[in-house]
Amino acid sequence: xxxxxxxxxxxxxxxxxxxxxxxxxxxxxxxxxxxxxxxxxxxxxxxxxxxxxxxxxxxxxxxxxxxxxxxxxxxxxxxxxxxxxxxxxxxxxxxxxxxxxxxxxxxxxxxxxxxxxxxxxxxxxxxxxxxxxxxxxxxxxxxxxxxxxxxxxxxxxxxxxxxxxxxxxxxxxxxxxxxxxxxxxxxxxxxxxxxxxxxxxxxxxxxxxxxxxxxxxxxxxxxxxxxxxxxxxxxxxxxxxxxxxxxxxxxxxxxxxxxxxxxxxxxxxxxxxxxxxxxxxxxxxxxxxxxxxxxxxxxxxxxxxxxxxxxxxxxxxxxxxxxxxxxxxxxxxxxxxxxxxxxxxxxxxxxxxxxxxxxxxxxxxxxxxxxxxxxxxxxxxxxxxxxxxxxxxxxxxxxxxxxxxxxxxxxxxxxxxxxxxxxxxxxxxxxxxxxxxxxxxxxxxxxxxxxxxxxxxxxxxxxxxxxxxxxxxxxxxxxxxxxxxxxxxxxxxxxxxxxxxxxxxxxxxxxxxxxxxxxxxxxxxxxxxxxxxxxxxxxxxxxxxxxxxxxxxxxxxx
Amino acid sequence: xxxxxxxxxxxxxxxxxxxxxxxxxxxxxxxxxxxxxxxxxxxxxxxxxxxxxxxxxxxxxxxxxxxxxxxxxxxxxxxxxxxxxxxxxxxxxxxxxxxxxxxxxxxxxxxxxxxxxxxxxxxxxxxxxxxxxxxxxxxxxxxxxxxxxxxxxxxxxxxxxxxxxxxxxxxxxxxxxxxxxxxxxxxxxxxxxxxxxxxxxxxxxxxxxxxxxxxxxxxxxxxxxxxxxxxxxx
Numbered sequence: 113x114x115x116x117x118x119x120x121x122x123x124x125x126x127x128x129x130x131x132x133x134x135x136x137x138x139x140x141x142x143x144x145x146x147x148x149x150x151x152x153x154x155x156x157x158x159x160x161x162x163x164x165x166x167x168x169x170x171x172x173x174x175x176x177x178x179x180x181x182x183x184x185x186x187x188x189x190x191x192x193x194x195x196x197x198x199x200x201x202x203x204x205x206x207x208x209x210x211x212x213x214x215x216x217x218x219x220x221x222x223x224x225x226x227x228x229x230x231x232x233x234x235x236x237x238x239x240x241x242x243x244x245x246x247x248x249x250x251x252x253x254x255x256x257x258x259x260x261x262x263x264x265x266x267x268x269x270x271x272x273x274x275x276x277x278x279x280x281x282x283x284x285x286x287x288x289x290x291x292x293x294x295x296x297x298x299x300x301x302x303x304x305x306x307x308x309x310x311x312x313x314x315x316x317x318x319x320x321x322x323x324x325x326x327x328x329x330x331x332x333x334x335x336x337x338x339x340x341x342x343x344x345x346x347x348x349x350x351x352x353x354x355x356x357x358x359x360x361x362x363x364x365x366x367x368x369x370x371x372x373x374x375x376x377x378x379x380x381x382x383x384x385x386x387x388x389x390x391x392x393x394x395x396x397x398x399x400x401x402x403x404x405x406x407x408x409x410x411x412x413x414x415x416x417x418x419x420x421x422x423x424x425x426x427x428x429x430x431x432x433x434x435x436x437x438x439x440x441x442x443x444x445x446x447x448x449x450x451x452x453x454x455x456x457x458x459x460x461x462x463x464x465x466x467x468x469x470x471x472x473x474x475x476x477x478x479x480x481x482x483x484x485x486x487x488x489x490x491x492x493x494x495x496x497x498x499x500x501x502x503x504x505x506x507x508x509x510x511x512x513x514x515x516x517x518x519x520x521x522x523x524x525x526x527x528x529x530x531x532x533x534x535x536x537x538x539x540x541x542x543x544x545x546x547x548x549x550x551x552x553x554x555x556x557x558x559x560x561x562x563x564x565x566x567x568x569x570x571x572x573x574x575x576x577x578x579x580x581x582x583x584x585x586x587x588x589x590x591x592x593x594x595x596x597x598x599x600x601x602x603x604x605x606x607x608x609x610x611x612x613x614x615x616x617x618x619x620x621x622x623x624x625x626x627x628x629x630x631x632x633x634x635x636x637x638x639x640x641x642x643x644x645x646x647x648x649x650x651x652x653x654x655x656x657x658x659x660x661x662x663x664x665x666x667x668x669x670x
Numbered sequence: 671x672x673x674x675x676x677x678x679x680x681x682x683x684x685x686x687x688x689x690x691x692x693x694x695x696x697x698x699x700x701x702x703x704x705x706x707x708x709x710x711x712x713x714x715x716x717x718x719x720x721x722x723x724x725x726x727x728x729x730x731x732x733x734x735x736x737x738x739x740x741x742x743x744x745x746x747x748x749x750x751x752x753x754x755x756x757x758x759x760x761x762x763x764x765x766x767x768x769x770x771x772x773x774x775x776x777x778x779x780x781x782x783x784x785x786x787x788x789x790x791x792x793x794x795x796x797x798x799x800x801x802x803x804x805x806x807x808x809x810x811x812x813x814x815x816x817x818x819x820x821x822x823x824x825x826x827x828x829x830x831x832x833x834x835x836x837x838x839x840x841x842x843x844x845x846x847x848x849x850x851x852x853x854x855x856x857x858x859x860x861x862x863x864x865x866x867x868x869x870x871x872x873x874x875x876x877x878x879x880x881x882x883x884x885x886x887x888x889x890x891x892x893x894x895x896x897x898x899x900x901x902x903x904x
Contacts, residue, residue, distance in 0.1 A: 122773075217696075218699070218701055219698060219699065221697050221699065222702065222705045222709065223699070223706075223709060224699065292715055293713075297709055297712045297713060297716075298709070300708075300712055301705050301708050301709040301712070302699075304708060305697055305699075305702055305704065305705040305708070306698075306699060306705075306872055308686065308696065309694030309695070309696060310686070310688060310694065331712055331715065331716060332715070332716075332719060334716070335716040335717070335719040335720040335723070336719055336720070336722075336723045338720060339720045339721075339723045339724060340723065342840075343724075343727075343836065346836055350811060350813060350835075351812060351814040351817070351818070351832075352812060352832030352833070352835065352836050353828045353829055353832040354727060354731070354829060354832055354833065354836075356819075358819040359818075359819050359825065359829065359832070360731075360734075360735070360824075360825025360826065360828060360829050361829065361830045362730075365727065365730065369723060369727070372723075377815075415844045419698075546888065589800075642684075642685060642686075643684060643686045643696045645686040645687060645688035645689070645694055647688060647689065666686075668689060
């Protein structure tokens, strides 16, 4: 058997003998991607646990298990982990690393050592972010945590006044932001410099387009939030005054600077996810993607327009009516390229030979959940309805339909799609499909009642509520239970797949892009032994069969 | 971004052949001068955005508190600030000359120029320290009672000095990082890892230094010169 990247690796320095040190020092993009995935999903479950704690607490009105201030810390913990530790590094750090260089025929990313450094910067950020969790004491027989209680948004002036440990969380968010910038920088240079000969931008797979657009957002938006967090720290400890109304500072300015990054950040999360969708739909419809150029350019325009819409988070914060109208108008605009993508995907499936494998199920499920998430976003882009729905469960439901039902569902789709590529084995498809159905039902049961509760006036982040909202919280609770069962079952199936799965072969899905034309499975250390000359489009099918075929020297033989 | 040539993952030149039998060179990540240059330019872009956000904040408050900003600005020391501007501009020149010398093969001259740049950077920091300590004596420093709300200063003055210490402080931090980078560069030149044939590290550090001085070129007029007229006419 030929050696795979699990057997040998390149290291940032030295030539360690132990397997453990070889993983710690590895500069191989595939290994780094796997390490990101392991760390990220560990934290993902911590954040899920925090969310489940809140659901338990909200099962009935009044106090159940935890105290009000612990509840505030729980939603902060949930938000900070999910946003900064999980979904922002998210798909780029895992699949951008593992798959993107394979798709363009590169041996690695442009700066493999920087990639290694970035991973450890990310780990450092994670440690700092969660360090204050362990900074607790016992007063009057009760556990008192010092974790931040500001919510993941750190709005001034509360974040400047609270006694809890905001400083570590702010520093961590800054460091994680730097890691995100460096990842984006690395990918931008990789995509510009290391594409296989002949592969121009419009011959790249659409996932690479998604990563490319994302990398620009990472690069251009993250520095702004980075400096905002630094300013908040300087404000808190040196009193520079710029967010402090007592010194003439403007707390709303913090919101502007914060959302200049944090709104583009949601496109940073969703664009690579859309990229995964654009890979899966043609592969399992056995049909060339409809409107390749429009999908590619809509990624670019979502990234561009998404930069100009941050103000819609501030409709109730005090902003001129002219600005509100402009921001509302621009926000509607984002829906256009997104809609184009949806129609393109559906048109791709039309008259295709649809194969309902697990990745395709996830993709189809996401078309439903993200459509709800996206369209409910348009309703709150309207100033009038947003005034009513701002800071209610409606917005929370919208956000989770878009992020969990969009980004994370497509992340799961990607995991099931590239699993055989990464491990050279196949999971049990029957179980994986069952996990999808459990998660899909649990998800909708969990989040849909929140649209109604929010519309009726249930505010977000509240520890307590009026009895009339109880029914919605209880349906949500049971949805959450089903969802968590589905999650555990899905990861169990995947781990069983890693341990006992049958060998999958190099191209189990009959897909066309370059990452499915590797010499062996799992791939060897330096990927393609020979780099092909790319004079074909990424998804060429004819009568349900891939058009482009290669011999063992990666020369076309069709 | 620099890498050692003796590593096991050395670049093996590769050729891709198209269907007409034409050969195309495959670009590897190793020794990619253009790629390393592009990467560092992109990194510089993030610096611009970081300082850009602060300039935006500054100009926002400038429009709100116009007169108070000018009054506060007139209290800064234009002589020391001006000296520092000249020092930094000369250091940009020495840095650039060093790079030219490195390219033309004069490694010794290049090292001399880097040392000169380090010296000028240290002078800059010295003058800055003098300036800040003078400010401190006059009761202008973060954390002093005169800089608190109700401490006798208007909103505009408090915001101006808050931003002044933030931005010159962060700029000074970049100078310190720059000195560290230059010392590292000298070490790599001495060990032969940076040479006229392989000078991307030198190129990128010179680029960094250019940006650091460029930021100062905007910081100086915004903080020191807006109140210059006020100082002359009392």
